[in-house]
Amino acid sequence: MKNYVIGLDYGTDSVRAMLIDTENGQELASNVSHYKRWKNKQYCDASINQFRQHPLDHIEGLEITIQTVIKESKVDPSLIKGICIDTTGSSPVPVTKDGIPLALTKGFEENPNAMMVLWKDHTSINEANEINELAVSWGGENVTKYVGGIYSSEWFWAKILHIAREDEAVRNAAHTWMEHCDLMTYLLIEDKDLKIFKRSRCAAGHKAMWHEDWNGLPPVEFLEKLHPYLAQLRGNLYDETYTSDLVAGNLSKEWADRLGLSTETIVAVGTFDAHSGAVGAKIGENTLVRVMGTSTCDILVGSYDEVGTKTVRGICGQVDGSVIPGFIGLEAGQSAFGDLLAWYKELLLWPTDHLLTASTVLNDAQKEQLREEFSDKLIVELTKEAEKIPVSESLPIALDWINGRRTPDANQELKSAISNLSLGTKAPHIFKALVNAICFGAKKIVDRFEEEGVKIDSVIGIGGVARKSPFIMQTLANVLNKPIKIAASDQTPALGAAIYAAVAAGIYPNVIEASQKIGSDFDGEYFPQLDKVAAYNKLLIAYDQLSAFADPSIKITQNEFSL
Ligand SMILES: Nc1ncnc2c1ncn2[C@@H]1O[C@H](COP(=O)(O)OP(=O)(O)O)[C@@H](O)[C@H]1O
Ligand SMILES: O=C(CO)[C@@H](O)[C@@H](O)COP(=O)(O)O
Known part of the structure; x- marks a missing residue:
């Protein structure tokens, strides 16, 4: 039945x-x-x-x-x-x-x-x-x-x-x-x-x-x-x-x-x-599932043998059974992911919005139609342009902490910052810098798990941004230097x-069996592009320097300062 x-x-x-x-x-x-x-x-x-x-x-x-x-x-x-x-x-x-x-x-x-x-x-x-x-x-x-x-x-x-x-x-x-x-x-x-x-x-x-x-x-x-x-x-x-x-x-x-x-x-x-x-x-042991939308949540499950009572520094908790009963669920995340881009979109739309309201040339219905069109197309257009910009040290550098930092090491008082601006900086350059920033923030989380002895064998992306932005997912695969599978649902x-x-x-005896049988399939996979990984590594060092400037608790090595 x-x-x-x-x-x-x-x-x-x-x-x-x-x-x-x-x-x-x-x-x-x-x-x-x-x-x-x-x-x-x-x-x-x-x-x-x-x-x-x-x-x-x-x-x-x-x-x-x-x-x-x-x-x-x-x-x-x-x-x-x-x-x-x-x-x-x-x-x-x-x-x-x-x-x-x-x-x-x-x-x-x-x-x-x-x-x-x-x-x-x-x-x-x-x-x-x-x-x-x-x-x-x-x-x-x-x-x-x-x-x-x-x-x-x-x-x-x-x-x-x-x-x-x-x-x-x-x-x-x-x-x-x-x-x-x-x-x-x-x-x-x-x-x-x-x-x-x-x-x-x-x-x-x-x-x-x-x-x-x-x-x-x-x-x-x-x-x-x-x-x-x-x-x-x-x-x-x-x-x-x-x-x-x-x-x-x-x-x-x-x-x-x-x-x-x-x-x-x-x-x-x-x-x-x-x-x-x-x-x-379909999360399994040592699989990192990144839920990428307004914010991110990074979820892992580890066995009692692997995690046990060992505490993992700077994350949002390790809880017996929070994902799969019988395993420790670990959570980390970023307070803003898509929200950083949403903030930039609102910032860019402000003048148009403001001037449209004051305009006497268009009627209200036309104004609304334009507002909607701009709002729907802005991130898509910025993405198209940002994709064409080479990954180089002349790019602006941004921090992803527009809503504070959730992990590693929660500090919600931190603010975002953008550096390396010049007269040549255009809106798509800043957009690209913001995309890099959210990916570098993700890298810090992955690094922390690995430093603390939690193995990550594979990465799965889910959520609005994972589904809508191949550009961000490709950047993330390059920054993490790991393949990322995208859930189809x-x-x-x-x-x-x-x-x-x-x-x-x-109807099913346990969560693992049910998840493997009726969980989402995957409909895409992004692989690191070897020619770009090194360039992102250099930008990551600049991100670290700006992070240390904005958050004095971060210590970076002399080598990083001298670069
Ligand atoms: N094409 C796109 N590229 C990048 N980010 C996008 C795109 N479209 C929407 N977003 C971002 O996705 C986020 C919403 O993600 P979603 O998963 O739908 O929502 P929620 O996190 O609230 O569940 C917003 O912050 C928005 O800026
Ligand atoms: O923090 C958690 C769960 O612990 C999330 O509920 C929170 O980030 C909100 O997620 P969304 O951005 O709405 O997907």
């Missing part, structure tokens, strides 16, 4: 549902919904790096995308056996005792502090610094040791500490906090007991410093020193965590009716987009979530 499952993937700007046939992984329908309020930039203030999302954007998106894929696939809803949800992270949401997002309760409807704090919100840099100082001075074990030794402002405790200090009303009303992937899973299931609800191992281990060595979340004595609210909150969080091959619960009657499904449908434990993306791309995170759902529903 046929069985189907749904993977629901919450990205930065939109949510997509994918319905697949569990026998062969065939995608029968998929649907995307953009967050309305987010699109209008509501509740955000980029000048202070505040990025919040309203829970209604997420709930509306869930309903419409799932209803649409069920309708379009034309499958019998009673054969849809499972759903799994992946989201961005760390994207925590304050909730009431009943697990209702605070922004859906009276008095908090328009308060950004009562909403989801998106992964790229960097308002809590000071709090992250405080956590890092305390971790090495409080007298107990360094609780950052399994998250690379540095806690980031992108993560759970720093964000909550910031809001607890800034907003007394939210602090008093927030009984507990949930990662976005947990909240959406909890919303769907029947059993609404927060005390026993199965929270995501992936989210807890990578972002909330949950580890078996200290029996779960950081000790209450540690949290107390940061803020009494955090110590109290710990009691309202969780002790155990669960991997996404397990069932969180059955679909509630309310949601089964709303979606047109049965209460027999199970909902698997939630996870993060990058980790499910890796499963959707445009939606590997949703596919990975569907794979977890199939295992949790009992």
Whole structure:
């Protein structure tokens, strides 16, 4: 008998549902919904790096995308056996005792502090610094040791500490906090007991410093020193965590009716987009899966023998079962990848946009049409020109830290920089320098894993940039000096979530088997071009010099300075 499952993937700007046939992984329908309020930039203030999302954007998106894929696939809803949800992270949401997002309760409807704090919100840099100082001075074990030794402002405790200090009303009303992937899973299931609800191992281990060595979340004595609210909150969080091959619960009657499904449908434990993306791309031991979109996440799995309790410096965590149960999942990443190019695009479009608005020659419809055309074509045109520019030392040099540095060695205070500009520098030269910068940032991550003894045998690219830009992928293969295979699916995170759902529903015995059988195939491979590798190496030295200038903690060798 046929069985189907749904993977629901919450990205930065939109949510997509994918319905697949569990026998062969065939995608029968998929649907995307953009967050309305987010699109209008509501509740955000980029000048202070505040990025919040309203829970209604997420709930509306869930309903419409799932209803649409069920309708379009034309499958019998009673054969849809499972759903799994992946989201961005760390994207925590304050909730009431009943697990209702605070922004859906009276008095908090328009308060950004009562909403989801998106992964790229960097308002809590000071709090992250405080956590890092305390971790090495409080007298107990360094609780950052399994998250690379540095806690980031992108993560759970720093964000909550910031809001607890800034907003007394939210602090008093927030009984507990949930990662976005947990909240959406909890919303769907029947059993609404927060005390026993199965929270995501992936989210807890990578972002909330949950580890078996200290029996779960950081000790209450540690949290107390940061803020009494955090110590109290710990009691309202969780002790155990669960991997996404397990069932969180059955679909509630309310949601089964709303979606047109049965209460027999199970909902698997939630996870993060990058980790499910890796499963959707058939990750195996010592394979680096790079999820390349707005930001990057670099995911690896290692055996207990290889990684064990050895700590890997400067990454975003090593967590037992965060990708494949029975293996250690390792995560690193760049806070901006496509976002660096998106920033440059916006910068270049500003004058046109501004002048078009003021223009009296064109009507509003014509202006809108032009805006859209410029916006759609700019990166494509810059790419065509940048490809023609030789890789030489006369190119500008840029840093990829436009949104701080996630890894190696998180420092969200760092800024980007561009050097080596001249009167001959044109827009495509800077574009090429930015592409080089994101690839050099990637190289630093690969180097760090290898220096720390984690082997990388192969590299797989997934995500929007991997699919859309052969230019960037070729540059990356040259900079890494490694071949890169590209997953054929445009939606590997949703596919990975569907794979977890199939295992949790009992259709496959484990994640490895399911991923190998129904994960994405590959439809491209980029190989290093030997004649260009040496030229990129020289530019990498210039990148190192500029990095050391912008971040004095980086030490480079005398040889590099003298080049
Ligand atoms: N042709 C292109 N070349 C390079 N980058 C691109 C191209 N088209 C889009 N991008 C970048 O892709 C990023 C979005 O990636 P995507 O994977 O679709 O989203 P997300 O990371 O939010 O899931 C944006 O930052 C954008 O700048
Ligand atoms: O950091 C993580 C996961 O740990 C991601 O959710 C975050 O980078 C967002 O990813 P996207 O850029 O939306 O693909």
